[in-house]
Amino acid sequence: MGVHAALAVHPDSGRGAAARIAGTVADRLRAGVDRLDLLVANTVAESRELMAGAHADGLDVLVVLGGDGAAHQAVQFCAATGVTLGLVPSGTGNDLARALNVPADPLTAVDAAVDALRHGRRRRIDLGQVGGSWFGTVLCAGFDACVTERANRLRWPAGPRRYDVAILAELAGFRARPVVVHTAGDRLELDATLVAAGNTAWYGGGVPICPDAQADDGLLDVTVVGRASRRELLRMLPSLRGGRHVDHPAVRTLRARELHLVGPDWPVFADGEPLGRLPSTVRCVPGALTVLG
Known part of the structure; x- marks a missing residue:
């Protein structure tokens, strides 16, 4: 029996990049499968409905043409069904694809x-899990999650500048708050600025917040930034791109299979998607997802 694959296309990904190359990607993908379904969705509900229909028809592999938001929805589906996931990055972040060593160029990736x-x-x-949701990259709470929440509410400006505005707005009023991080072997209690639990290293379009995280070691890498002034945060932000923040005296790191986060009413985001608020219990589920490659 041949391979039955589906190409899930999210047309708005990468400011329309996915829509522009969908035909070429589909043509190239057909060379490696016996059946290819094209699933074009503009909403999460529509995407879920199309994936469920393909699964009912015997789907083996789901290839996603999109960014981290599209990948997040596909992870929920593939982890629940056992369908293999493939990624063709065409979003603005592509952090899961980066962690899986998928080529950044979408046509090279489909090849x-x-x-x-x-x-x-x-x-x-491995995948991370919080409540009934899975995540492939990083779960965060604190300053970075508050920035994302604020940016999602802004109607202006568009694109990356929206996050710059959100960062400045959050810096104006953000304060470290008491947080407790429980693991099987540790209890970390401190005034924290942010907590990040990484199944993989990157979030935010290539920021290695948990630089040593690996997706197949059965553990989450946890980065905790303690009390930091606005000036210290501004100085620390450039070091994030190189992973040098872990050497800062305000930063603590640990590794755990499961952790419980208790703190203020901070939003929780994972894969860039909102997943409730603190408190949260987060765990790593080894081998939860099958991927191409």
């Missing part, structure tokens, strides 16, 4: 996916 399909290369990776 790599076809090669993996032809040679049967699949592997299992």
Whole structure:
């Protein structure tokens, strides 16, 4: 029996980049499968409905043409069904694709996916889980999550500048708050600025907040930024891109299979998507997802 694949396209990803290359990606993907369904969705509900329909028809592999938001929805589906996930990055962040060493160029990425399909290369990776939701990259609470929440509310400006505005607005009033991080072997109690639990290293479009995190080690890497003044935060932000923040005296790191976060009424985001508010229990589920490659 041949491979039945679906290409999930999110047309708005990458400011329309996904829509512009969808036809070419589909043509190349057909070379490696026996059946290809094209799933074009503009809403989360529509995406879920289309994926469920493809699964009912015997879907083997779901390839996502989109960014981290599209990948997050696909992770929920694939973890629940056992369908293999492939990624063709065309969003603004592409952090899960980066962690899985998927080529950044979408056409190179689809060629790599076809090669993996032809040679049967699949592997299992871990996922993070909070409540009933899965995440592939990083869960965060605190300053960075508050910035994301604020940016999502802003109607102006568009694009990355919206996050710059949100950062400045949050800096004006944000204060470190008492947080407790419980793990099986540790209890960390401190005034914290942010807590990040990484199944993989990157969030925010290439920021290695948990630089040593690996998706197949059965553990979450946890980065906790303690009390920091506005000036210290501004100085620390540039070091995030190189992962040098872990050397700052206000930063603590640990690793855990499961952690419980207790603190203020901070929003919680994972894969850039809202997943409630603190308190939260977060765990790593080894081998929860099968991916191409």
